[in-house]
Amino acid sequence: MSTASAVDGEPRLYSTLSHRVEPLTTGPDGIVRIYVCGPTVYGPIHVGNARPFVVFSVLKRYLTRRGYAVRFVSNVTDINDKIYVAAQREGVPSAELAARYLNEYVTDTNRLGLGRPDVEPTVTGHMAEIIALIARLIAVELAYPSAGDVYFRVDRFPGYGKLSGRRLDEMLVTEPGGAKEHPLDFALWKGHKPDEDTSWDSPWGPGRPGWHIECSAMAQAALGPSFEIHGGGIDLAFPHHENEIAQSEGANGVPMAGIWAHNEMLELGGKMSKSEGNIVLLRDALDRWGRDVLVAFFLRTHYRSKLPFGDAALEDTGRQVETIRNAARTLDRAESVPGEGINRTLADTLVAARSDFFDALDDDFHTPRAFAALFEVIHAINRAVEGGRPGVAQLQAARAEFVGLLDVLGLADLAAGPPVAPAEIVALAAEREVARVARDFVRADALRAEIESLGYDVRDTPEGPQVTPR
RNA sequence: GGCGACGUGGCGAAGUGGGAACGCUGCGGUCUGCAAAACCGCCAUGAGCCGGUUCGAUUCCGGCCGUCGCCUCCA
Numbered sequence: 001m002s003t004a005s006a007v008d009g010e011p012r013l014y015s016t017l018s019h020r021v022e023p024l025t026t027g028p029d030g031i032v033r034i035y036v037c038g039p040t041v042y043g044p045i046h047v048g049n050a051r052p053f054v055v056f057s058v059l060k061r062y063l064t065r066r067g068y069a070v071r072f073v074s075n076v077t078d079i080n081d082k083i084y085v086a087a088q089r090e091g092v093p094s095a096e097l098a099a100r101y102l103n104e105y106v107t108d109t110n111r112l113g114l115g116r117p118d119v120e121p122t123v124t125g126h127m128a129e130i131i132a133l134i135a136r137l138i139a140v141e142l143a144y145p146s147a148g149d150v151y152f153r154v155d156r157f158p159g160y161g162k163l164s165g166r167r168l169d170e171m172l173v174t175e176p177g178g179a180k181e182h183p184l185d186f187a188l189w190k191g192h193k194p195d196e197d198t199s200w201d202s203p204w205g206p207g208r209p210g211w212h213i214e215c216s217a218m219a220q221a222a223l224g225p226s227f228e229i230h231g232g233g234i235d236l237a238f239p240h241h242e243n244e245i246a247q248s249e250g251a252n253g254v255p256m257a258g259i260w261a262h263n264e265m266l267e268l269g270g271k272m273s274k275s276e277g278n279i280v281l282l283r284d285a286l287d288r289w290g291r292d293v294l295v296a297f298f299l300r301t302h303y304r305s306k307l308p309f310g311d312a313a314l315e316d317t318g319r320q321v322e323t324i325r326n327a328a329r330t331l332d333r334a335e336s337v338p339g340e341g342i343n344r345t346l347a348d349t350l351v352a353a354r355s356d357f358f359d360a361l362d363d364d365f366h367t368p369r370a371f372a373a374l375f376e377v378i379h380a381i382n383r384a385v386e387g388g389r390p391g392v393a394q395l396q397a398a399r400a401e402f403v404g405l406l407d408v409l410g411l412a413d414l415a416a417g418p419p420v421a422p423a424e425i426v427a428l429a430a431e432r433e434v435a436r437v438a439r440d441f442v443r444a445d446a447l448r449a450e451i452e453s454l455g456y457d458v459r460d461t462p463e464g465p466q467v468t469p470r
Numbered sequence: 471g472g473c474g475a476c477g478u479g480g481c482g483a484a485g486u487g488g489g490a491a492c493g494c495u496g497c498g499g500u501c502u503g504c505a506a507a508a509c510c511g512c513c514a515u516g517a518g519c520c521g522g523u524u525c526g527a528u529u530c531c532g533g534c535c536g537u538c539g540c541c542u543c544c545a
Contacts, residue, residue: 016474019474161473164473164474164540164541165472165473165474166472166473166540166541167472167473233539234474234475234539234540235539235540236540237474237539237540238473238474238540238541239540239541264475264476264538264539265538265539267538300482300483300493301482301483302483302484304475305475305476305483306475306476306537306538306539308482312481312482313481313482315494316481316482316493316494316495317482317493317494318494319493319494319495320482320493320494323493323494323507326507326508327508329507330507330508360484366484368482368483368484368492368493369483369484369485369491369492371483371492371493372483372484372491372492372493373492374492375492375493376492379509382507382508382509383508383509385508386501386508386509387509436503436504439503441503441504444503444504445503445504445505448504448505457505457506457507458505458506459505459506459507460502460503460504460505460506460507461507466506466507468506468507
């Protein structure tokens with residue numbers, strides 16, 4: 001059995017850049033800075049968009065619990081081709097549409113109950129920084145204006161392709177774009193087009209930022225030129241993150257991020273498809289499964305594994321969540337009528353499981369293994385209460401440890417104590433208990449059926465009937 | 471075609487050069503008026519396929535097959 005305390009090791013994360021699991025570093029001020037690419041707000045976000053939000057929100061919780069100061073920044077893209085298209089289709093101003101879906105994004109992700117990033121910058125809020133960064137890149141000849149646009153000069157940045165493992169000379173397949181020097185040069189600034197209802201003044205004429213420059217500018221504004229973790233979906237590694245590196249490192253001359261952490265994709269109904277039928281909106285998933293099940297669903301699989309989304313998997317997760325809730329109910333019951341002394345096995349398991357839990361998260365944020373440790377705790381609690389019930393002090397210690405681990409995963413409310421059943425239900429349960437004691441089982445069973453029809457289960461325990469939501 | 475990730479029991483999902491965690495499901499049992507919860511026990515002689523290294527490979531190396539993402543292509 002490991003006797004290591006939770007803080008013996010050090011957190012490590014896999015970096016797409018090095019292809020290795022690397023020790024997490026902190027900045028000079030001891031802070032862990034995390035930047036994660038957020039959504040483009042041209043519609044309600046789907047469950048796939050929610051994965052990085054959940055993964056990195058919980059990563060922050062874990063690091064915070066681990067004693068680190070964390071600054072978590074996640075942007076929202078509110079200027080984009082898709083936004084113009086969606087706004088035209090709906091016949092509303094693009095800014096209005098973006099503001100609306102930004103608001104809905106916040107509403108939807110709030111329902112996950114994981115808090116918010118410390119900073120959530122927008123493109124429209126960083127126009128000056130974006131323009132300054134572009135000017136800097138032009139000054140060092142890594143960018144050039146052309147026909148109202150500004151492009152990044154890809155072949156002048158030596159490390160281009162280092163993140164995604166591509167070589168410039170192996171990508172030379174497209175025919176040169178008209179205004180570009182090199183076919184793979186990408187736009188930093190796009191001159192205004194007539195069908196776009198917004199534009200910003202710049203030294204290169206009216207227009208708007210290109211696809212990638214915003215993140216370089218926003219990350220630098222919030223976290224400085226170099227920070228510890230840059231995250232996002234693996235589908236963003238190329239070209240988005242590759243271009244961010246080129247822009248930021250080209251302008252600043254220092255590594256943009258120490259660790260590039262990418263979550264794998266959600267698979268919707270088998271093969272990933274962009275057809276509407278394979279998209280599940282986050283709000284719909286929340287309505288159907290609830291935030292507890294959804295958060296647990298994201299966490300029970302490693303963040304770098306593909307995650308098929310489907311009823312069977314969510315139902316399975318729902319049963320796991322129920323097992324967790326039941327352990328909390330068992331503690332409730334035990335604490336109401338505690339025993340004496342301490343259970344040695346429970347005490348040992350609490351120590352070992354805590355260690356295993358944090359060791360797992362230290363090892364490339366292995367949430368599935370953390371869950372395994374959590375279930376060790378649950379098992380030990382159930383066994384202890386089943387056998388010689390321990391004293392109240394140990395029961396409370398067990399609850400504190402149990403809730404503490406759950407809280408790291410954002411699931412503490414699973415053990416938030418017994419939900420108060422409506423008085424009507426409680427009355428029915430009491431009535432049933434009277435019938436049951438009188439051995440009038442026909443009536444008792446009829447009352448159980450009635451209670452169940454109202455959405456509650458009755459569980460008879462040595463401490464009397466326990467009513468739980470179904 | 472290029473780059474990358476990956477192929478483990480009914481499902482999900484880990485660790486590991488030498489007895490294949492954990493969860494769900496299923497089966498048997500205990501408890502219970504019944505039920506639920508919980509507890510006890512059982513369920514992969516084999517880890518996509520084929521070679522190689524090794525005393526020994528699921529675990530390392532090579533090849534093949536397959537899945538997925540990005541790029542390319544196409545539009």
